[in-house]
Each structure stands twice: as C-alpha cells, then as structure tokens.
Amino acid sequence: MKLKVLLGALVWTLLVSLAHLQLNIGWGELADSVREWFGRKRAVLEIGYLPVT
C-alpha cells in the first residue's frame, strides 16, 4: 500500500512538472536552453525586407 502511494505521488509530481514545463516554458525554449547550456547556441540571422517583390 505504502509503495503504491509513493509511486502515485512520484508519477503525479512528474506529470505536474512536465505540464509546468510545457505551459510556462515550452519545449522549444527548453531545448534552446539545454543547447545553449552545452555551448551549442542556435545560429540566428535577421533579414530585412520590404513587403514588395
């Protein structure tokens, strides 16, 4: 019984944590942070344009 409660609490905590990460940070942002942590920052290039052909 104790084991079941412990496992249930762990699964619940994990699910709530994942939901928090997705809703408040987002997987893309998180992946960028992890990438940056390992020194592999995304290359960014800004391109100017006029909405004309």
Added chain:
Amino acid sequence: MTTHSETGSVFQSRKFGDFAPIKESLISRRLNASFILAPLAMKLVEDGVPIRIVYLGHRDGTTLMVGKDSPIREFTDLRGKTVAIPNRFSNQSLLMHRMMKRWGMGPDSIKLIEVPPPEHPTALSAGSVDGYIVGEPFAALSEIKGFGRPLYYTKDMWPNFISCVLVVRKEMIDEERALVQELVDGIAKSGKWLDQGLEHRMDAAQIVGKHVNFQDPKLLEFVLSKPPDRVKYSNLAPLQADFEEIMDLAIEVGILKRRLAFEEYVDTSFVAPVERLDWGFDQLPRPTAAEVGK
C-alpha cells in the same frame, strides 16, 4: 510559423517601410542581411560598406502604372509627366532612363520623383503623380482598387528584370558561411517550389498574406497569377551580364562614380544547382494555433 530551420538555425524577417532605413541598418550593422535594390547595393559597395550580393529575390515583378482613365497609352505619352520611382538607386529608375533613351527622349523629359513603395498607389489616386513604377503588389493594388492600369510589365520592357537582391555583410560571409548557405538554399528551394505550379503560388499567397506581410491574400493571388509570368522565382543566380548592364546604366545616369568589378560586389560562391534542392512538400506548413496567437 516555424521559428527555426530543419538544421536548427533561426531566420527572422524584419519588415521595413522604405529602403533608407534598411540602408542605415546595414551600414550600422544592426542588420547583417537584407533584400535591397540592386543599384543601391552597388552604391553601398562603392561607398565602402562591406556587403556582397549573394542571390536574387525574384525576376520581373515590377509594373509601370498609370491612371485607369488616363490618356497615356504608350511610353512617349509620359513626356512632361510625373512618375514615382521607389528610390533614386533603384533599377526602376534605371529602367525609366533606359526606356527614355530607347524612345529618343531626353533624360529630363519625364519628371521622376522618389516615393516609398507602399505610398505609390495613394500618390496616383491623389493625382500627385501621373504614373508610378514599383515592385508588386503595390502596382496591382491600384489595378484591383479600380483606379490604376498597367502600361507595361517589366517582362515586356526589360525581360528578366532584377529589382531586389539579397545582400549579406562580409563578416557574416566570412564567419557564418554555413548559415548564409542555408539561407540562399532556402530561397532557391522556395523559388523552385513557387514556379512549380499555380496551386503553389495560391498557397503562398494565403500564408504570406495572412501571417508574414499582412496583406490581402486576394491581392497576392492576383499578383502571382495575372499573368503568371508577372513575377518569376526561377533563374535567381546573379549573372555577370545582367549586372554589367545595370552598372553601365548606373554610370551613365550618374548614380555610380566608378565601374566596380563584378567580384567586388557579388559573391557567387553560394549558388548551388537548383536541381539538387527541394523542400519535399506540396502545401506550405500551416502555423499552429499557438503560433498564430503570438
């Protein structure tokens, strides 16, 4: 829209309303890459700004417009009239000079005034100008609204006309070669996809109109289909012969002081055979609800 490419690079577009602030941003390095007018790119290189033309944005796609009920029926009817051009350093300006020469008219026989492209249709409807020459969709806008009439398409005046080119600062070329290559390949693939059929063009009109340029998709559908060769997205490699002709005209008109060597202002090393490039999809990816809400 997706915020990064398949390889993880982030390409962010930054919209401007005129070419002057783009020029300033390139000079001050607030921008490392941009689509700008071909003669303006040459002028910046002449002035010592370290940029290179690496690819074209499109071919043709410019129209000389006059009022719908105007008595102007051919080019010589523009003698003594006022015509708006996007910029002194534009190929549209050089085209007007080329046409004046071809029709035996003096260089001052048409008054050319600089007007930012988005304001061209308003200038015509207000009667400030008798005509205007500009890249689409601002030419088609007056046609759709019922007060403008195309006098000539560039495909009829100067086939394979070059208007905007992709320029990249030299530091980016030297330090971020792979990133620039990815951008050029992306433009080549997009051009190939657009010219594969009318249904692709209609799809692009919807996505670009609603989520990128914030223009009426119907206007873009019109531009991309009536006629379909009004603007072309193939053959976008910068060719020396095309630029030599622009250079000749720019020197003749006096916007460039000296002849630049092709290698001084163009870097062709990013041009890859377009046969090897393909997006591999039929319809453009749709933005998710969350991305639309951003």
